[in-house]
Amino acid sequence: MMRQKLLVFLLLGLSIFGACTSGHRLGVRYLDRGRLRTETIPTDFIDARGGIVSPHIRSVKFSRLDSVDFPGNNPDRMKIHSTAIELDFTRPIARYSPEYYTAYTVHHVEKAIAYYNGLFEGRIDFNALEDYRDLEVMFGDVPLFSSPKTFIFEAGSNPSPSLFFHEVGHRAFWYLEGEWPKVRFGGLSYIHMGLLEYFTVSLNDSPVVGEDFLPVKTIRNASWLYPYPAPDSLRLGTTMSLLAESYPEAMRDPQSIVYRYWRATTETYKDFLDRAVDNHRGGMIVTSTLWRIREQLGRALTDRLVAQAILTLCIYYYALPRVCFCITRLSKIKDF
Numbered sequence: 001m002m003r004q005k006l007l008v009f010l011l012l013g014l015s016i017f018g019a020c021t022s023g024h025r026l027g028v029r030y031l032d033r034g035r036l037r038t039e040t041i042p043t044d045f046i047d048a049r050g051g052i053v054s055p056h057i058r059s060v061k062f063s064r065l066d067s068v069d070f071p072g073n074n075p076d077r078m079k080i081h082s083t084a085i086e087l088d089f090t091r092p093i094a095r096y097s098p099e100y101y102t103a104y105t106v107h108h109v110e111k112a113i114a115y116y117n118g119l120f121e122g123r124i125d126f127n128a129l130e131d132y133r134d135l136e137v138m139f140g141d142v143p144l145f146s147s148p149k150t151f152i153f154e155a156g157s158n159p160s161p162s163l164f165f166h167e168v169g170h171r172a173f174w175y176l177e178g179e180w181p182k183v184r185f186g187g188l189s190y191i192h193m194g195l196l197e198y199f200t201v202s203l204n205d206s207p208v209v210g211e212d213f214l215p216v217k218t219i220r221n222a223s224w225l226y227p228y229p230a231p232d233s234l235r236l237g238t239t240m241s242l243l244a245e246s247y248p249e250a251m252r253d254p255q256s257i258v259y260r261y262w263r264a265t266t267e268t269y270k271d272f273l274d275r276a277v278d279n280h281r282g283g284m285i286v287t288s289t290l291w292r293i294r295e296q297l298g299r300a301l302t303d304r305l306v307a308q309a310i311l312t313l314c315i316y317y318y319a320l321p322r323v324c325f326c327i328t329r330l331s332k333i334k335d336f
């Protein structure tokens with residue numbers, strides 16, 4: 001009997017810790033089109049001393065979110081304050097622990113970088129934007145404020161990998177726009193958003209973006225029809241209304257992060273709420289079109305088509321001055 005009790009105790013212990021990690025692998029869970037999926041991911045980026053070794057990540061810190069400020073009531077200058085939590089990768093990783101979410105983040109950031117490197121022939125230097133090599137992972141109740149540098153998780157949540165693919169997509173497109181080949185998408189325009197989100201949904205092999213990290217009403221889905229030109233439902237004002245409807249309690253508390261963000265955005269952009277298209281939701285006009293093409297042509301061909309279209313856009317931009325130069329020279333020689 002005693003032996004049986006000991007066995008039950010051991011099995012229980014294993015189900016809490018051991019079930020998650022096995023050698024250099026970790027069992028993770030995430031939502032995929034409403035269903036909770038389980039996947040085993042490699043964790044070979046953790047070395048024997050419990051450090052994280054990655055070609056694109058210099059450091060990862062974990063913390064608990066304490067508060068968020070919006071200096072000057074500007075929603076784009078968000079400042080997050082948090083308290084550090086020590087990570088210990090020398091022990092088995094318990095599900096939903098800080099180590100679990102950190103490993104989940106590192107794996108998917110690397111996966112997205114490898115995907116972009118393959119499609120863009122290694123021409124995007126992910127280490128060029130130095131700041132993004134130091135990642136922050138944290139527990140907090142506002143995962144919608146995650147960014148390419150800071151990933152916020154609600155404790156016990158099962159966010160879709162689209163979170164990481166989207167954020168790494170920003171990094172890729174900032175490089176393409178700013179460093180090389182300097183494709184002018186107009187900053188964070190909805191062309192930028194729509195093209196990067198195609199790669200998000202294609203890599204995730206699911207048209208849904210945002211499960212278990214965006215408010216349900218703001219989840220995006222490339223299998224829906226997003227008409228062009230953008231209807232009023234895709235304007236910034238509608239997004240802010242959907243945000244307010246998603247957090248009825250927080251909207252009654254003037255000190256809550258969501259309320260202060262909502263107020264900062266609606267006040268700062270009051271002249272644009274009814275005119276400007278929300279880039280994240282408006283980008284789905286492009287993404288959903290490409291998703292429908294992907295359904296016809298398949299993933300490999302469409303991925304390559306979209307990547308090559310972006311890379312080739314600049315041939316005309318850079319070739320034009322040379323063509324003009326040649327025509328000028330020829331006109332002088334041939335006198336035409």
Ligand SMILES: [Zn+2]
Binds near residue numbers: 166170280
């Ligand atoms: Zn974004």
